[in-house]
Amino acid sequence: MLSLGSGGVKPGKPSFVSYVTPEEIKTSEKEVLRKEKDLDLLPGEVVFCSASPVLKYTQDEGSQRGVFGTLLCSNFKVSFVSDEESTEEMAPLFRNKLYGENDIPLTCIDQIYGVNEEKKKLILGGQVKSKYPSKIIIYCKDLRVFQFCLTYAKEEEAKKIFQGIVHHSLEPKSLKCLFAFSYFEKAGPIPVTHRKQKTIMFESKEDWAMEMRRTKGHCTLVTANENYNISEKLPQFFFVPSAVSEEDINSFHGKGLPVWCWSHHSGCALFKASSLTVVLEDSVSQPYMERMLTAVAQTYLFSVKTEDLSSTLPTVQDIQQAYNKFKQYFLIDNATEFWISDVKWFSSLENSGWFDIIRQCLMKAVEIVECLEKENTNVLMMEEDGSDLCCVISSLVQLMLDPCFRTLSGFQSLLQKEWVAGCHSFLDRCNHLQREKELQAPVFLLFLECVCQLMQQHVPAFQFSETYLTVLSDSIHIPLFSTFLFNSPHQREYATKLESPETQRSPLNFPTVWDWSLQFDCKAQDFFTNPLYAEKPKQDKALRKPHRPKHQRQLSLPTAAFKSSPRKGFFKEETENLKKMLLGKRISRWIHSPEATPLTAREFYQSWLSKPLDYHGLLLPCLDGPAIRLWMQRYLRWIPEVQIFGGGSVTVMNKISDLVSEIQDLQRELDRCSSNAHSHSQRTEVPARPTARHSSSFPFASSRAWTFRPVIPTSLLHGLTMDEMVDKDDDNTEVLGIV
CATH class of the missing domain: 2.30.29.30 (Pleckstrin-homology domain (PH domain)/Phosphotyrosine-binding domain (PTB))
Known part of the structure; x- marks a missing residue:
């Protein structure tokens, strides 16, 4: 390594310490x-x-x-x-x-x-x-x-x-200029690994029907969109309430159509719909929406609560603006810039608004969870396109309620169902083509942030690790995987067909990101699993109850709407009922009544917290200020000044992983010895695993790349505005680690 002088020397005329010119x-x-x-x-x-x-x-x-x-x-x-x-x-x-x-x-x-x-x-x-x-x-x-x-x-x-x-x-570039098209023309078809096969792709009728049977729902499978005749922004196959007619399915190109997301064991269900963006007369729009809500209610004989996410949650532009402010505190050019920003670092992060958006999304998911879990109320989420915040909230609700989606394969199946098949505009939101920057927004990253908050508060409930989420957030920006390259399955199918005209060449087959062997070997993929995951114990069939047991932390709370927290910046007030906006009084018998005792989010959480904890039951996040924490591994892994050598939560998890692996090796050795008739005369020692001193950024940044420097550089003593915070005596200077 060469040293080209001090910071006071201009880049054009460096003073060399090396003898090499x-x-x-x-x-x-x-x-x-x-x-x-x-x-x-x-x-x-x-x-x-x-x-x-x-x-x-x-x-x-x-x-x-x-x-x-x-x-x-x-x-x-x-x-x-x-x-x-x-x-x-x-x-x-x-x-x-x-x-x-x-x-x-x-x-x-x-x-x-x-x-x-x-x-x-x-x-x-x-x-x-x-x-x-x-x-x-x-x-x-x-x-x-x-x-x-x-x-x-x-x-x-x-x-x-x-x-x-x-x-x-x-x-700006065209879609075919992305590297994936060049790569797979040369690489040929990619073999499907065993790990990928565990993920349900939701590309066939069988996949959707299997999920409906698993959740014990009762809806009608729609196959009329197999060739995207109804809408290009809907999956080829999806479920709607049985009372929805074929005429309603073909109306307005799928707009306002309640698409099934998930069924609760009590019988109610979660639906989502895109708003009617076209200008329609009340005589047309109101009867149509009335039929849709009536169909949802008639299917399960429950009331219906509508959630207009476009008015109760931040817009896509708000999300992009908040993240732009937030990320600048982690894009550090040098150590001097880091220590200058460190003076007001925590307050700057909070003032960016990113944490507040995370709280709002988690809070809205908690509201919907209460409707499904306690009130037995169907929920219909509505949004302009139904593919941004609907994906975020729907996925969070299912994570909180369904332990299947907290496993590695289950989580990947959830993303396939709600995000890929749900037509989230990955191409536009990630701005892969550099065309319309006003459409760019980290909506999927916002969801991963919310998942990370749940994981940090309930570590044993998740089979996948924080490293898995970090790698997944990085994979969004690798232009190879069909998961993040297209705005919809229709666009993916159309693009691959364009690349295979009437020639002998077969269509390009882009793999999904779930085929992790393209990025990491088996040893590296071991970092994706959580060693503290509490697997559900297998119950004897003779002892199983004929009915499905409810969660241990049931929400024995009165039917109520949420009110905003008195603390500024915590939660937004609930939106006005869709009845007032669009439908009038004719369907009030199906709408959730807003007249109830007010209930704060803190009381809602505390009531659940008082019940015995079940990692395979309902999970709710704590939304207090200190409970919403920074995703440290993702945001701090490249900043040397904040690394903890030989420590940090990642190092602790790595030690636990080594212990778990050693126990598994010993168990396999015991099994082998027990099956060997001459095992008493042969003793095989399990080789000791090599230990290394990692930093808190492991496994992304190697500890050998960092150099040990003073806590605060000496050149900043006169630059930082900390005269009132740091005494001038030598004792306090030594405490701060200043040389």
Whole structure:
């Protein structure tokens, strides 16, 4: 590693500590071609441009330390190949097969900044001029930060690599330009693994019928949309209440149609519908909606509560705005910037509004859970398209009520049903094509945040781990999996057919993200399981009761609507009943009555908390301020200053995993010995597992990559506005760890 002077020296004139000069470091054209050849390219990946030597900076305190190497841009990723020899003695336990720690998938690039004469400027697509900056900073959607100095590369190479990175990551593109199309044309069909087969894909009538039988629901399967004749924003197969007529199914292209989500064991069910966005006369819209609500009620002979999520929860634009404010506190360029932001870090996170949106989504899910669990009331959620907040709330409700969805395969099946088959616009919300940025919003990430809150409060209830959720959030930005590449199953089917015209070539078969073997080997996938998961004990058939037992934590609360918490920023008030907005008084007998004793969320939670805990029953989140915690593994894994060496919750879970694995090895050895007749004369010792000192960012960031530095850099003593908070005596200075 080279040291290029202190922070006070301009990037253009660094003072070298190394004896190696830039001229001696520069490689020839043959060496650059050799590096491109040695680069681990995927099938269909083509290198567009490269530059060498390029300095990759480290996040040191105001200095220009870094590593020289070659910067390349392909149709899949931006890669940096270091000139230094690898000193790794053993392969990392958790390595992604598709890209490495110095690789950035093009769809994972969030923002690019150019630096000239210490002035930082945001680079936008279509605004690249002939002049290139001396330094580029790349902010990634997985919150990694890369800084590259182009000063030492040839002018023509530096210009091409800068323009190439900006063009292929920020310019609008067509769907067929995504790397998945090139990859699978070259790679051919991908074999389906055993792990993927456990996930129900909800692509056939049998999958939907099996789920209806599992939940003991009573709805009618609709097959008329098999060729997407009804709507392109509905799955090929779905369930509706039995009282819905064929005429109603074909009306308004599926708008306002109550689509079944899940059935409670009491008989009531959860439905969702897209709003009637077209301007209709009251004489047309009111009778139609009246028939839909009547059909829901007649199916189960319960009342119906409507939830207009568009008016009770933040909009998609609000979600995007809050997350933009939130994520900036984790995109750290250097240690100096980190410590400056650390002064008001917690208050800044809270003021972003991201935590408040998480609370609101969890709170709305709790409201619907009460209607289903205690009040035996059908719930119909409504939203403009029915594929954003409906997906979030519906998935959370099923996680809280159904323990099947807390297993690894069950959770993946839930995402297939509610998000993929439910036509969530992954392509637009992730902005893979860089076309309409106003449609971009981290709706799926918001759901994963809510799941992480539930998991942190009820760890033994979930079979999958926090690492699994983190990897899943990263996989959104890998342009290979059909799960996150399309806005609907119709778009996926149409796109794959376009790529296979009337030729001998078969349609492209994009795998789903659930085929984890494409990214990780079996040992790495072991990190996806939670070692503290409390499996449900198998009950003897002779002792089983003929009826399904209810949850131990039943909600013995009166029928009521929620009122807002007196604390600002906790929960929003419940929306007005849909009856007042659209339907009038003619269907009031089906609508949940709002006249009841007010009930706060705290009382609702406390009543459930007083019951015996059952990890395979109902789960509710605590929504107090301290209970909503930061998803530390995802947001802090790339910041060296916050790492805990040899500690942290991740390290504790890793130790528990090692113990569980050792117990399993011993059990297998005992089973083998018991089946061997000569086991008394043969004794096989189980080899000890190698132990390593990991940091709290494990398994994503290796501990060897971090350097031990003072808690607060000395150069910040005069820059931070902490004169009133820190005394000037030497004793207090030593307590803070200042050297």
